[in-house]
Amino acid sequence: MSTVHRLHEQASLGERFKSFALEQVAPHAHAHDSEQTFSVSVIEALKDQGYLGACLPAVAGGLGLDMTAYGSLCEALGHACTSARNLLTVHDMVVHTVAEWGSPAQRDAWLPVLARGERIAAFALTERSAGSDARGIETEARETGSGFVLNGSKSWITFGQIAGLFLVFARTGDAISAFIVESERNGVEVAPIKDMLGARGSMLAQLSLTDCLVPKENMIGRRGKGYPHILTDALTLGRYTVAAGTAGLQRACLEASIGYVRQRKQFGKPIAEHQLIQRKIAAMATDAAAGKLLVEEAGRHLDAGHPRALAQVAMAKLFTTRAAFRAASEAVQIHGANGCSADYPVNRHLRDAKILEIIEGTNEIQEIIISRYA
Amino acid sequence: MEVTKEHDKSGNKNTKTGISSFSSKKEDVTAQVKQFLVKATRIEAISDDEELFRPGFLNSLLATQLVMFVEKQFGIEVVGPELSMDNFGTVERIADFVANKLETRESWDPS
Known part of the structure; x- marks a missing residue:
């Protein structure tokens, strides 16, 4: 497959994932947060699309996505709902472990069941x-x-x-x-x-x-x-999904802020025209672009089986989660009192962003890993 | 459903090698381990007898990755006592260790 063809295919897949997340997942995100539960209909939708076996080869009942395309799926889900991306993360850490470390009998027994979502x-x-x-x-x-x-x-x-x-x-x-x-x-x-x-x-x-x-x-x-072999392997995948999903959260903070500053007026003009607001938007946009690039680079390292993939994933996770927390904090600041209410998603984004700096290895752990490969 | 991904007999992550003689096995292992280490450490060249665990070179994370690489790439099992400087201290020692393991396995299982 030519590079152009591959890029075109990735872009097309990315659009498909974004549409799915926007239409099937995002409408439930507020309820997931406020009711502290997860919609059965979202799980069914993930199953229907085959996303619970996204990385498995077709012969095992999966979609056979490479890590770059899989990152796009995680990004789209992370943009819509952190908990939906969390579901994919933990499920796929187990799927990946069985696929990579299980015996043929274990793979035959569990992978089709997991790929079909018969068990989470x-x-x-x-x-x-x-x-x-x-x-x-x-x-x-x-x-x-x-x-x-x-x-x-x-x-x-x-x-x-x-x-x-x-x-x-x-x-x-x-x-x-x-x-x-x-x-x-x-x-x-x-x-x-x-x-x-x-x-x-x-x-x-x-x-x-x-x-x-x-x-x-x-x-x-x-x-x-189990340790360190299987655990290191599984956590690397988990951290990659978190990084990719967090790049999606960065985008969500940016989009929510842009939408708000264009319609919110103070001193007779949209606050988008105030330079201090523009500075915040510029920082969020730059961080979002950088986060996306780091995730893509980590995906390429994983696809190539590169020995430095572990560090590249740690960098992507460290950067995106820090940047997402900054972006969510600035998004709340831009929204003012509205941002502190549950009526606006940036409230949820800020609380989710803090979690992402902790799960699948705290950011301090990512720094240790990065320093050892520096 | 038959999930077809190949698995080696030791239960490791898999692949197979098709090397015929001890010396060519050693040569192949040397080349692959060096390539792995160069990529992992970004050091331009590593000699066969260079101490890998000298201060500031391989740390515990890289050591784990090296063992995982060796197991996966050559389809062998590294058991506890084998994780020693005698077997992993230099590229040459790794090559000897792996080539011996492959030889032993073939002598027991010619298929």
Whole structure:
């Protein structure tokens, strides 16, 4: 395929994703935030479009998008609703892990189910005392004759309330291993977490595992491969989706601000004509363009399997999330009291933007990664 | 549904090599590991006997990526005790280690 053809195809896909997000997702974003739930109709729409298996090859029931095109999908969803993009992030971190590290039997068993969205998947890594430093995981998987018995508790599990399957990281002796745990297994308990600052439609949950027996066949990859191998791989994908989605949020802040400054009048003219407002818009527009370029560069590194993809993704995540927080803060400032009310989306954007600086590795973790490749 | 992505016998992320002799295996591993390290570190050239874990060169993140690369690229399994300076300290030692692993595997499983 020629470069021109490929660029044309990417642009066309990007437009398709934007239309979908605008028509099928954005109308629900306010309700996701205010009601702290997630619309079933949005999940159905994502399923219908095949977006829950976006990166999988067609033979596994997926769309076979490359990372660049997949980034466009995440950008479009992130523009419409951070929680919708969060759904794709956690689901695809599990899909990716099964595809890359699972045995043929595991791939046959789970990938078509996940790609069709028959089960939503969630990523169960974080614990009260373990997050970016996964070596602190206390959840234990004890080997028995018939499999592994899991005991422990996982915190802040995005979409844990509706997940049909969890990828659980647990200690097997001195090392960490990864397990598929179906939500209906004995010993699995899910408790909703409410009233988070942002991404309030992401249906967070506390996951408790009490003498939960899973068969040996549910261990993904070899024993002890959970950390750092599988985790690093999955988190890199997750961070890329967050970066791409956050570039979408930057665009949302910019568009909302431009729309507002053109119609809001003070001192007899639209505030768009005031130079201090123009400066804010210029900074937001420049940051949005830079964020998009960094995401695209990270996508190209991932597609090429480049050894520096990890750092490139960290840069994209660091820049876009910082810039989105700045943009959302300025968007609220531009909107004045209106921006502080729930009637305007920039209120939600600001709260969501803070979450994005924290999830899938805080920005301080991204800085550590970047510095190690500098 | 048969999901067709190839997987190696060790359960690692996959690919296969089709190298025939020990020396050509070693040569191939050397070239690929060097290419990986040059891309990862942006250092123009790395010699076969250069210490990779000297201060300021490979850190823990890059070391993890190097092991993952070796496992994936050559379809081998690196188990705990094998993660040592004897096997990963220089490009030459990595090439010896990988070529030996490939040889051993072929002698047990000629198919």
